[in-house]
Amino acid sequence: MPQRSTFHGSGALAFSTKGEYGVRLMVQLGRRYGHGPASLAEIATDEDLPRAYLEQLVTSLRDAGLVHSTRGARGGYELALPPDQIRMGEVLRALEGPLAPMICATEEPDHALCDRSARCTVNILWIRVRDAIAGTLDAMTLADLVPVRHVPIDPRLATVAAPGAGSREAETGATLAGATS
Template identity: 45%
Template sequence: MKLSTKGRYGVRAMFDLALHQGDGPTPLRSIAERQNISEHYLEQLIANLRKEGLVNSVRGAHGGYLLSKLPAEITIGDIIKVLEGPIAPVDCVSDKVEEGKCENITDCVVRMIWERMKDSIDEVLDEITLEDLRQEAINAKQNGSQHGYMYHI
């Protein structure tokens, strides 16, 4: 299972907003430059995040984007699920499983593997918040990390 650039770049953009929270609205151009992401592509990702209520937009000369909640209230799972959809290694354990899609769903022994795998992934993604990442970056910078922070996912 592999995340697409939507999920990876979306987490990086949201992390960037969390790092600059309190500085006022952040223009997309600034995020795109700092994170080395195409501004056009970032617009598409932020539009989905805004539609789902994870970011707010501010119009005008000093406009940009802000997190809609505190970084401690936004999990990585929230971001990934908006941009990637349900995280499941196979369709039969997806949150949006279609009835009748698999005739063996009730008797499938290996489904247990896929369920446990999905549950483990969900647990990790849902327990890590943007605040956790922000604190990790601050700690790395204070401990003399040469680059300040690493955020490649």
């Protein structure tokens, strides 16, 4: 496949495929958590994604300390932390860079102010959007996306799969009414 058709996020503020594929990759690793390393080929098949491309993405995730790799035969990747301790904000930041809808709204405190910062009244808008996104993303963990497993092999893992364990409830008032149903 040369390229994905049209554009997978049609409008404004779209994530790139890096973000999308990377999250799907992480979810797969979440399902396999506790089963030892999983090879990229395996995951690429499961999610129907180009393996060579996933290699690039997983490198970012590894460098960010989110996944751990094992080289050699029977090697692969696995989560470096339990799923409920991986905030989705971290995942997306590792994949796509800092969450910043605009150059003057970087997450870094040493934000590169635009030259017009003096009379720039628009700044507050981008800041608020950035905070809303970051807040939402950091309020969700990978555990919220991994489908519940019936019976974990290791009973100690039951606490991990418990819903809403660590992640605070978001203050965004998210009404996700019947989204996918």
